[in-house]
Each structure stands twice: as structure tokens, then as C-alpha cells.
Amino acid sequence: MEKRKRNDRKLKDGILQGLIYLSAILTVTVLAVIIGFILYKGLPGINFDFLTRQWDDRTTFVNVERKAALTEKNDAAYVASLGITLALDNENIVISHIDKDSPVKAALNMKNQAYVLKKKDIITKAGDVKIEKMTAEEAAAVLNEGMGVVRIKIIRPGGGIVPMLVSTIYIILLSLIIAAPVGISSAIFLNEYAKRGRILRLIRFAIQNLAGIPSIIYGLFGMLVFVQIFKMQYSVLAGSLTLSIMLLPTIISTTEEALREIPPAYREASFGLGSTKLQTIRRIILPGALPGILVAIILSIGRIVGESAALIWTAGTVAQIPGALVGSEAGAATLTTKMYWLIKESADLSTASSIAVVLLVLIIVLNIASKLITRVFLTKKGMN
């Protein structure tokens, strides 16, 4: 009897323990599969061009002053008067090499601004001659003809994520400039000034509610209020304002936690030495809470980087470096919104995965940064 009971118990324990191990393995496996999938799909698309180029192909006309003194090269695809070598790439004539003293480095666009030609730029027209379906040698011959200034039509190939990177950084900075001071001040009020009572309850209830609202509702609100009523159009500012409301709960609660960690004795000592409350906050409390505030900011950056639903209809999905805060030139797709757009509008899962790889790297870096800050803070505290 006794023995059977014990065996039963062993069996039960074994099953339950097996389930525990299974769950843990499942969780880790899921993460591994997700990351593996993203890397498998996305890594092949990541290269130097992907990280450094504009998103769209850009067509420009440039004027180039041809050289008089010619350096000769024993290469039929070399354009002596321009100091460039041409090559055929996917039926396009591209610049494959640029001499050090090449005049294309002083090329001017139609607004007389400098527009330096680069390797891999595609030449489609020289003067009035269209350069299409030619070999590199034929194209070089066309370009070599004539003297003086020549007008060249250039297509600079896109396919890179630079605009999204820049837009993401703009939105991060702008959102934090708005949200960080408000959030930190709120935390100071809640932890240093507020007395128990109705106002405190109301504020806490509001913060908890803000934290619970799904981002699509923020998107609706931002679109209605900032984009439509304030007529900002799809713009960085509309997106950042929407996000800064969304970030408040994160910033407030993380900062508050940091403030709470500071021992009351510090405050009392400061008051005892005759300083006022504001002086105490400025000289004692804020410096002490700085690591916590930094972590709050890093957490916020992580949320901004990953946000899509609240940004698509407030900042738009145009891949450009925003030229203004509001208005038609201010639309800005972040990495994440562009990734969504790629999957949804062009079913391009591979490019989307390449962006996802960049996002993963960013998230991992942010996670490590917040860990490091916390660790440094903890060891410092241990030494005190």
C-alpha cells in the first residue's frame, strides 16, 4: 500500500516536472525559431548598400565641366574627359570607378548645388543622347564626345534604409524631448510632493489607464486630433506627440521607482542642512535617480523603435528624411512602420526581414545598455 502510494507520487511528480521542463524548453525554442527565421530570411539582404543608401531611386540632372587635359588609359570603357570608368550592370550603364581628380566630383545639379557623383550611379542620358541598351564601351564613346559642360542624367539607386533610420532617430528625439520632462516632473510630484488623497488617486488611475490603452487607440486619437484637427498631416510631430502620450506611463513609473529607492535619510539630511525642497530635489534626489531615469529613457526608445500601430496613421509610411516638423514634407516612416508596409503592401517578406534584423540588433543593444546601467548603479550602491 505504502509503496504504491509513493510510486504514485513519484509518477505525478515526474509528470509535473516534465511539464515544467517542457514549458521552459518551448519558450526558449519559440524565441530561437523567431530569431532564426528572421536571420534566415533577412541576413542575405543585409549589406553595405542596404545600410547606407536612400530608399527610393533618385533621378537627377547634373552639369559636369569636362577636363581639357586628358589622361589616357588603355580601357575602352574609360571616359577620359570625365575621369570615370563605366561598366554594364543589369543592362544599366553604371560608374564603376572614379579618378581622384575627376570633374564629376564637382558636378552641379540644376539648382547649382553640389551633387557629387558616386560609384554605382547609373547614367541614362548624356547631353541629348539616351544611353540605353549600349555596351560600356559605346557609352564611353558617347560621353567622350564634345567639350565643355555636359548635362548628364543620373539615377542613384535606392534600396537602403537610411531615411527610415533618420526618421526613427528624429521621432525618438522629438518624443523624448516632449515626454521626458513631463514624465520626470510627474514622477517627482508623485513621489516628493503628493499627499495621499483624491488627486493622487486620480493621477495614478489616469497613468494606469494610459498604460492599458492599446496603441491602435493612440493611433486613432493621434490621427483625429493631431493629423486632422490640428492639420499637421502625416508628420514627425504628429507621430511624436502621439507617442509621447503613450510613453508617459513607462517614464513615470520607472522614474518613480528610482526616486523611491533613494533613502529618506538623504532628504532629511539635506533639509537639516537648511536646503529647501527644490534644492534637495536638484542636488540630492535627481542625481541619485539618474540611472533610473536613464533606464526609463532607454525603455522608451525601445518602445518607439518597436511601435507601429500608433505611428502609421500619424507619421505616415513615406520613406523620406523629413524636411519639416509638420506638413506635406514631414511624413516619416520608421523602420518598423516601413517593415509593416513592405509586408502589407508589397508582400516583400525578405526585405521586411532584413529591416527586422536591424530592429533586433537595436533592441538587443538597448536591452544590454539598460542592464549595464542598472548593474553599474547597483555596484555603486553596494560601495556606499
Added chain:
Amino acid sequence: MNNNAYKENLISRRKEYPEKVFKGIFLLSALVSVLSVIAIIIFVFSKGLQPFFGEDAYSFLEFITGLKWDPGNDVYGVFYMIVGSLLATLGAIVLGVPIGLLTAVFIAELAPKELVAFIKPAIELLAGIPSVIYGAFGLGVIVPIINEISPTGQGESLLAVICVLTIMVLPTIISLSEASIRAVPKSYREASLGLGASKTQTIFKTVIPAARSGILTATVLGIGRAIGETMAVMMIAGNNIGGLPTSIWSKVRPLTTNIAMEMGYASGRHQDMLFATGVILFLFIMVINITLTKLTGKLGDKGRSK
């Protein structure tokens, strides 16, 4: 003497002035959150309730019980979306809570330190992955698998949504459950072990019951995350224009994706109806938030103790 007192008074007043100004600034900042919540509620509700009032009003009953969403023909029914949202959330919780809880038990009670140092960052990473990436994963991995095994031959389905949402609620459930399991006093475990219970019995009969309030909070937060999730779900739900889901293989159209799908081009009543969908979603979130407040309780007591 008198003069001196006057001077001192002046100095202290000059000192007091910035004190008051800054206290005001801090208070105003804290009120920004309150104002934001009020503004969001007012704007979303006023626009979302607009179509149900005035001339040419749309019947609210038809809206809330309707099984078809066809803006082209002025038909707006969200009942099947509500059902879709609730089923997806239910599925994610039913799968996610046990898996998450057991993983938390593993981390807090069984795993050796070196393993914890590996798993915890992994779970933090899982929490930080943007939902669009989950969507891409769902579209690239889960949907094709379901495509193979589904009797309907359709990968985009309730099941796909449940799978992705389960993964997405895991980090929330794991980290909160772990914290509450770790908060259970050691003496509980010792007492249980001392009475002759095995380690596994101790975990399931003593530690987990003692940590139940934290686990419950984790579950409610998980529900909030699942019901509010948009982008990941949108890519894999199928987003049918009508009809209740009949099985896990059916397409669904949760409330969130209904808003996100059409927000870009909707105008007039169509746009108002998207806000109305937002109102329904908001009501669910309110219920979750209030539950959460009740669970964590003591809202006002977190202030400075005086």
C-alpha cells in the same frame, strides 16, 4: 533690528518663489496624464458615438449585433469581431498562462543560476520584439504550417492568431509570475518540505497558491495585451468581412484589425464607425483596467507616507 527682520523675510520670500513655481510645474506635469486620458476618451467617444445619434442615425443594436462589415453598402456590424477578439484572447490565455507559469516556476525554483542567466535575457528579448516582427514570423512560419494541416486549406485563421498571441503574452506572464513566485517567503517552502512533501508538491500545493494574486495580475495584463494587439494579428487573421468563426480554422477579424485595416482611407460615416469600433475596444480595456486596479488595490497608498 526691524530692518534686519524685513531683509530676512525678503530673502526667504525670494527663496520661496521658485519653490512654489516648480511645485506648480510638477503638479501640472502630473496632470498631463489625467488630461490625456480625458482627451482620448472625449475624442474617441464623441466621434465614435456620432453615427448613432441625430438624423440618419445608424441603429446601435444593428451595429453591436451585426454579423457583416460592408462599408460600401453602409452595413456596419461588429458582433462577429467582438467574438473573434474574445476567442483569440481566450485561446492565447488558455495556452499562454500554463506555459508561462510553468516557465516562471522553472526559472524561479528549478533552474541552475547559469541557466537563469541565459533564459532571463531571452525572455526580456521576447518582450522587446516589435509586434510587426511577430506578424512577419506568423506570416512566414505559422500560416504556412496551418495551410498544410487545415481542412479548409487556409492558413490565415483563428488558430494562427491564437498561436502568435500566445507567444506575445508569454513574456508578460512569465516575468510577473516569476516575480510573485520569488516573493513567496522561504519559510513556506521549508514548512512544506518539512511536512514531508516533495519539491514538486511544494511548488504546486504551496508556492503557486501563495503567489496566486501576482499570477492573476499577470493573466489580466496578458488579456489586455492580447485584446489590444493589432499589427501582428492583422497580418495573419484573414480579416473576413462577415460571419461568426465556426472553428479554429475560420478566418477572424478582431476589433483592432478592423480599425487598422481601413483607417488609412476611411472618411465620413465609415471613419466614424472605425472610432465606434474603437469605443467597443476601449470598453473592454476599461473593464480590464478596473479589474487590474481592484487586483493590485491600494492605489492611493503608494504615495509618500506622511
